[in-house]
Every structure is written in structure tokens, then in C-alpha cells.
Amino acid sequence: xxxxxxxxxxxxxxxxxxxxxxxxxxxxxxxxxxxxxxxxxxxxxxxxxxxxxxxxxxxxxxxxxxxxxxxxxxxxxxxxxxxxxxxxxxxxxxxxxxxxxxxxxxxxxxxxxxxxxxxxxxxxxxxxxxxxxxxxxxxxxxxxxxxxxxxxxxxxxxxxxxxxxxxxxxxxxxxxxxxxxxxxxxxxxxxxxxxxxxxxxxxxxxxxxxxxxxxxxxxxxxxxxxxxxxxxxxxxxxxxxxxxxxxxxxxxxxxxxxxxxxxxxxxxxxxxxxxxxxxxxxxxxxxxxxxxxxxxxxxxxxxxxxxxxxxxxxxxxxxxxxxxxxxxxxxxxxxxxxxxxxxxxxxxxxxxxxxxxxxxxxxxxxxxxxxxxxxxxxxxxxxxxxxxxxxxxxxxxxxxx
Numbered sequence: 398x399x400x401x402x403x404x405x406x407x408x409x410x411x412x413x414x415x416x417x418x419x420x421x422x423x424x425x426x427x428x429x430x431x432x433x434x435x436x437x438x439x440x441x442x443x444x445x446x447x448x449x450x451x452x453x454x455x456x457x458x459x460x461x462x463x464x465x466x467x468x469x470x471x472x473x474x475x476x477x478x479x480x481x482x483x484x485x486x487x488x489x490x491x492x493x494x495x496x497x498x499x500x501x502x503x504x505x506x507x508x509x510x511x512x513x514x515x516x517x518x519x520x521x522x523x524x525x526x527x528x529x530x531x532x533x534x535x536x537x538x539x540x541x542x543x544x545x546x547x548x549x550x551x552x553x554x555x556x557x558x559x560x561x562x563x564x565x566x567x568x569x570x571x572x573x574x575x576x577x578x579x580x581x582x583x584x585x586x587x588x589x590x591x592x593x594x595x596x597x598x599x600x601x602x603x604x605x606x607x608x609x610x611x612x613x614x615x616x617x618x619x620x621x622x623x624x625x626x627x628x629x630x631x632x633x634x635x636x637x638x639x640x641x642x643x644x645x646x647x648x649x650x651x652x653x654x655x656x657x658x659x660x661x662x663x664x665x666x667x668x669x670x671x672x673x674x675x676x677x678x679x680x681x682x683x684x685x686x687x688x689x690x691x692x693x694x695x696x697x698x699x700x701x702x703x704x705x706x707x708x709x710x711x712x713x714x715x716x717x718x719x720x721x722x723x724x725x726x727x728x729x730x731x732x733x734x735x736x737x738x739x740x741x742x743x744x745x746x747x748x749x750x751x752x753x754x755x756x757x758x759x760x761x762x763x764x765x766x767x768x769x770x771x772x773x774x775x776x777x778x779x780x781x782x783x784x785x786x787x788x789x790x791x792x793x794x795x796x797x798x
Contacts, residue, residue: 418729424686425733425774426740429767432676433741436763439672441756446664456497456625457530457657458634460490460642462617480651481617482642484546484606489645490623493637495630500527500622501546503609509602510575511563518559519601520576522609530624533598538570538585541605549607553581556599557589576602579612631656676763686733687778690726723776730775734768 412418462482487501503522508515527533528540540554553574560569569583581604590598610616623638625631635654643650742759749757 421686421690421729422733422736425690425730425771426737428686429734429737429771430740430744432770433738433759433763433767434744435678436672436676437741437745437757437759439668439675440760440763441758443665443668443672445756446668455532456628456631458623458625458631458638459655459657460621460623460638461653461655462620463651463653480646480649482621482652483616483618484610486642486645487618487621488546489641490621490638492641493634495625495634495637496623497626498526498529498624500524500530500624501606502527502619502622503606503613503615503617504619505609505613507577507612509559509563511572512567514563514565516559516562519596520609520612521601521603522606522612523603524606526624527603527622530622533590534588536586536588538583540585541603542584544605546605547607548605549611550605551579551581551608552584552605554585554587554603555583556587556597556601558597558599559602560586574602576604577612579608581608628658631658684774686730687774690730690775691778719780723780726775726778727772730771731768734771737771738764738767 460482462480482501484501487499490496490499500523505520506517507520508517509520510516523541524546525541525543528535533540535554536557538554541552542550544550553576555563555569555574563569563574564572564583569586572583573580574583575581581602587598587601587603604612606618623634625634635656638654639650639652642652646652738759745757745759749755
């Protein structure tokens with residue numbers, strides 16, 4: 398038999414047993430759909446997190462007070478540390494020739510009010526460099542002025558939510574905004590940024606860092622954002638930061654330095670491993686489908702003994718019979734794979750409608766892997782029935798024994 402004859406005979410056998418074929422296709426489609434959906438969710442989550450960190454800035458280095466070894470855990474976000482970071486520490490970092498800009502950060506929560514309306518929100522103290530380091534965009538007005546970081550100035554830049562809730566249907570620029578017991582003039586409104594890594598710039602008020610220190614009665618910084626001049630300069634900048642702070646802190650390396658690439662790489666590895674783990678768990682359903690393929694094909698051999706005997710009597714070799722049954726199994730599994738991919742794509746499209754802010758898509762490698770795995774499953778679990786059919790004695794098979 399030629400290859401076309403083999404597949405034609407396999408197609409006739411499938412058409413003769415529609416119910417049996419439908420069960421195999423259904424089982425395989427469920428397995429493939431599970432794998433593609435879970436892989437798409439895992440891969441989309443990985444891409445989302447990586448893109449979120451990439452949007453923080455370019456060649457970004459984050460300097461935090463305290464170090465992991467000090468407490469045996471993560472760097473502390475609030476509370477006492479061995480030595481606080483100060484504005485002098487931040488300004489000293491500009492001595493490194495690998496650093497393009499620095500943005501000292503001071504953060505806290507306070508009530509803001511204007512025109513008889515009040516709400517609690519996040520106050521972020523920084524400098525004009527924050528716009529460059531964090532790639533912030535303005536909808537109106539201008540950002541913080543270029544002044545010395547130690548200078549306090551009663552100006553602020555507000556987010557879209559603050560503008561809409563405090564200055565309802567009024568122009569915000571030029572208005573006075575009260576933060577605690579201090580007044581700040583609104584000089585700019587941020588473009589809608591949405592939430593990024595837990596920080597919602599739509600609900601934030603940005604003021605000069607010295608003003609924030611006076612407002613919260615502290616001289617310490619929450620952290621320092623550093624932009625390196627290039628990707629290759631990033632790790633040289635890290636070395637310089639360590640040396641500069643160590644020299645200023647009496648020989649103590651009491652800071653934690655995090656590079657943007659290291660954070661992205663760590664999350665990328667974790668979420669990739671999670672995606673593969675989840676896909677492997679879903680792959681169990683493919684193994685179950687493979688067992689079903691084998692059982693149904695064994696039943697098929699028992700039902701088609703006379704047909705097999707006739708083929709062998711007419712000169713069909715054992716290899717040709719094996720190819721015939723494997724072709725049947727492969728066609729059924731590929732049909733199940735195609736159906737499973739379609740179901741998976743429909744499910745992903747439905748989830749995208751429910752959660753439009755979360756980008757969902759099935760990666761190309763997952764589609765190719767689904768087809769290859771389904772074909773491999775069909776061939777592996779089809780070998781035993783195919784060999785059993787090929788070993789039948791033609792005389793006994795014709796007699797249905």
C-alpha cells in the first residue's frame with residue numbers, strides 16, 4: 398500500500414466507527430485545551446510582570462537602606478535600619494561617571510484637601526529627575542522644577558484621580574492644595590499611568606523631596622532610584638554605588654542594591670518554571686487521553702479481526718498493518734488537537750473580554766507543542782494495538798478466532 402492508500406483506509410475505518418472516533422477526539426481535545434489555556438495564562442502572566450518592571454524605567458538601579466544580611470530577610474521597607482539613606486548620600490552618587498540621573502524618594506500618606514473636598518492619598522517626594530528616571534508623562538502643566546534637592550518649594554504635581562475627585566469640573570493648575578497643615582500650588586497633572594508594581598500614579602501627589610521630609614518630619618529616604626548611562630554601565634554603576642555609600646557610612650555596606658535586570662530575570666525564571674509546571678500538570682490529561690486511545694484501538698483490533706485477516710491474506714505485511722493503525726491513531730489525535738486548540742483559543746478570547754486590562758494570548762510555541770505532543774501521544778499509545786493487529790494469524794483472523 399502507498400502512503401495515500403494507508404491514510405485512505407485509516408479514514409474509512411474512522412468513518413465506520415463515528416462514536417468511537419468521537420470519544421478519542423473529545424478526550425484529546427480536552428487535554429490539549431487544558432494545556433493551551435494554562436500555558437497561555439502562565440505565559441501571559443510572565444509577560445505582564447516582565448513588561449511592568451521594564452516600564453519602571455531604563456537601566457534602572459534601586460538603592461534601599463539596610464541589607465538582607467542585617468535582618469536575615471528582605472530589606473525593610475519601613476522602620477529602623479542600621480543607617481538611613483540621606484539626600485547627601487543620593488547627591489554623592491552623581492560622582493559616578495556611569496550614572497546619568499538619580500531620583501531620591503520619600504513616601505508617606507496624608508490627607509489632601511481643596512475647595513472643601515478632602516481625601517487620604519499617597520505623597521511622594523522627589524526631584525525633577527523622577528520624570529526622566531520613571532518615564533512619567535504630563536497631561537497638563539509642568540513637572541517639578543530643576544532646583545537643589547535640599548530646597549523646599551510649595552509646589553506639587555497631582556495624578557488624574559486626585560484631579561477628578563478634588564478639583565471636580567474645575568481647572569486644577571494654579572489651585573492651592575492643602576497637604577496636612579501645608580499648602581502646595583498645583584503646577585502639573587500627570588497623564589493617566591494606571592497601577593504599576595503596586596504604585597498607582599493616578600492617586601499620587603508629587604512634591605519636592607525636601608518638602609516631603611519637612612512634611613513627614615524625617616531626614617531619611619525611602620529609596621534612591623538611579624538611571625545608568627547604558628545597559629553595559631549598569632553593573633559598573635552598582636559597583637560605584639557600593640563604594641560611595643560604603644565610604645560615606647564609615648566602611649559599612651548597609652544598603653541593598655537591586656538592578657532592574659536582576660528583578661526581571663528572577664521573575665522571568667520563576668514564572669517560566671511555573672508555566673511549565675502548570676502545563677505539565679495539565680499534560681496528565683493527555684496521558685489519560687492516550688490510554689483511552691490505546692483501549693479503544695485494542696477494541697477496534699478485536700472488532701476488525703476478519704478485516705485484518707483479509708488484508709494479510711491479500712499480502713499486507715506486518716509493517717503495513719502497523720502503519721495503518723498508527724495512521725488511524727495519528728489522524729484521530731491530530732483532529733483532537735485541532736479541536737482542543739480552537740476551544741483553547743475561544744476560552745482565551747472570552748477571558749480577554751472579561752479581563753481586558755490583562756493581555757492574554759496563546760504563544761506560538763504552545764500551539765506547535767500541542768500538535769506535536771498530541772501526535773506523539775497517538776503514536777506511542779497506538780503502537781501496542783498496531784503490533785497486536787500485525788501479529789494476528791490470517792487464517793484464524795478470517796475465522797474470527
